[in-house]
Amino acid sequence: EDKVVQSPLSLVVHEGDTVTLNCSYEVTNFRSLLWYKQEKKAPTFLFMLTSSGIEKKSGRLSSILDKKELFSILNITATQTGDSAIYLCAVEVLDSNYQLIWGAGTKLIIKP
């Protein structure tokens, strides 16, 4: 059965800290891995990763994929209170029907 596991489930740090969120997966027919940020409302797209070892970067956020070890990490440096959110990881799977397998999310709380 395809599955996506995120860790930790919850993380509390102080402003200015660096955090690393993990997403591991076991799927057949992997196509890509996506990261989303969910604050109070709808998830917003952050990154899509398809190739191993190539870092995607957006400001203080960066992410990388390891297709051999089947995981991805999302790094946030110099965290700010506005980074507090649930970070969701999802894996695109290609089979007879296109599917997106979602992890349960990591709840990140940044304390001032």
Added chain:
Amino acid sequence: DSGVTQTPKHLITATGQRVTLRCSPRSGDLSVYWYQQSLDQGLQFLIQYYNGEERAKGNILERFSAQQFPDLHSELNLSSLELGDSALYFCASSRGLAGDYTQYFGPGTRLTVL
């Protein structure tokens, strides 16, 4: 603003009732996805439509149904509502064409069943 719209924003109804949630995808997007998110739970994929046809089914109850219309908007129908159906219901859309499946989410409809 993702370009995906959902109505209504909030819906309060009683057990046993039926409701319809509506979603308009981003311009040019052919695929629509429906998700349920209950309190403190992750996103649960319900169903996907592509250009009017059902493409994939997730954990969708038999009491729930959906369709995508020729103008590509979609509706999710929830019937015989139970207290446990109270949740945020998200719609997402994507181009759905080869190489472009990134999903963009609407603001969600919060359903409360009393």
